[in-house]
Amino acid sequence: EAGVVQSPRYKIIEKKQPVAFWCNPISGHNTLYWYLQNLGQGPELLIRYENEEAVDDSQLPKDRFSAERLKGVDSTLKIQPAELGDSAVYLCASSTGRASDTQYFGPGTRLTVL
Template sequence: EAGVVQSPRYKIIEKKQPVAFWCNPISGHNTLYWYLQNLGQGPELLIRYENEEAVDDSQLPKDRFSAERLKGVDSTLKIQPAELGDSAVYLCASSFGGAPTGELFFGEGSRLTVL
């Protein structure tokens, strides 16, 4: 069974440029998460989807970040324009079940470097 797939694995851009990350969760997983992880820190939740609905986006900086999960399957996280402080690893995770009590399955992450 394929795991959570993320792309690109690495991205280097200059500040003020846009960037997008893509995530394909495990088949059948209706809950999808985007986390941001700074070096030496734990993951911080940006947004959580239940199917195509964003049920928790309180930590998403909506002035420059946007996310979508069309058809409740794969998802895209966009940053426009990127700032130096956005350099981090963006992790996607998914889990199964209507009740959000189970384990998360993480992708390998997309490492963003903003110059």
């Protein structure tokens, strides 16, 4: 079974540029998560989707961050414009959505903003 797929794996941009990350969850997983992981910290939830619906986006900085999951499968996270402090690893995870279910993580996208 294929795991969570993310692309790109690495991205270097200059500040004020836009950037987008893509995630394809495990087949059959209805719930998709985007996390931010800063150096030396644990992952922090940005947004959670159940199918197409964003059910928890309270931690997403909506002035510059946006996300979509149009067909309830893959998802895109966008930052526009990027700031120096956005340099981090962006992780995508998926689960079947049952409350007791485990979240499975992708390899992440490491973003460097210069």
